[in-house]
Amino acid sequence: DADVTQTPRNRITKTGKRIMLECSQTKGHDRMYWYRQDPGLGLRLIYYSFDVKDINKGEISDGYSVSRQAQAKFSLSLESAIPNQTALYFCATSDFDERSKSYEQYFGPGTRLTVT
């Protein structure tokens, strides 16, 4: 079973609709992230959470909100979807690795969202 799962994997929605993307992890990591990927722009950070009580905006948080329901769950919501939010969305987790003395991020498989 995958360590980081995302649901749904694909979604088509209409402008103005509210939509939630969900992320779950079994790695036991405290830190979780949401990114969006656009062609030619790489991945950009939307929100991140360092623990259940901690939520932080990333570089492109406008139009998005998040909820950290538990250590293992981090949801991304689009309150009123618009076409330029069409993108591939990735969830990631990280934690301190004692062996390498560094943080490494582990990515989910992505959710392809299309807003028409």
Next chain:
Amino acid sequence: GNSVTQMEGPVTLSEEAFLTINCTYTATGYPSLFWYVQYPGEGLQLLLKATKADDKGSNKGFEATYRKETTSFHLEKGSVQVSDSAVYFCALRNAGGTSYGKLTFGQGTILTVHP
């Protein structure tokens, strides 16, 4: 702020050709540097990393050396295979401060290898 610039793609090579994907960065302090690979339909996977100047990261025949004097972390492979076809992302992570743990990505380079 931090930034990562990768060479423009897409890159198309024949099997067994030599690969170089350039990556340069701008950052304060001493960031860690990474290469991630994204195979079709999958999420990103860590390919290799280097955490200090002159370190060489290597994995699956790929290598990259952390060059602080040229702020570069170019990815190389001596003989590519069709199975290496993917999108490659260069990334950096700040060593400390409030941004600790967050990654800054380049725009990605599409590699296609033909038999």
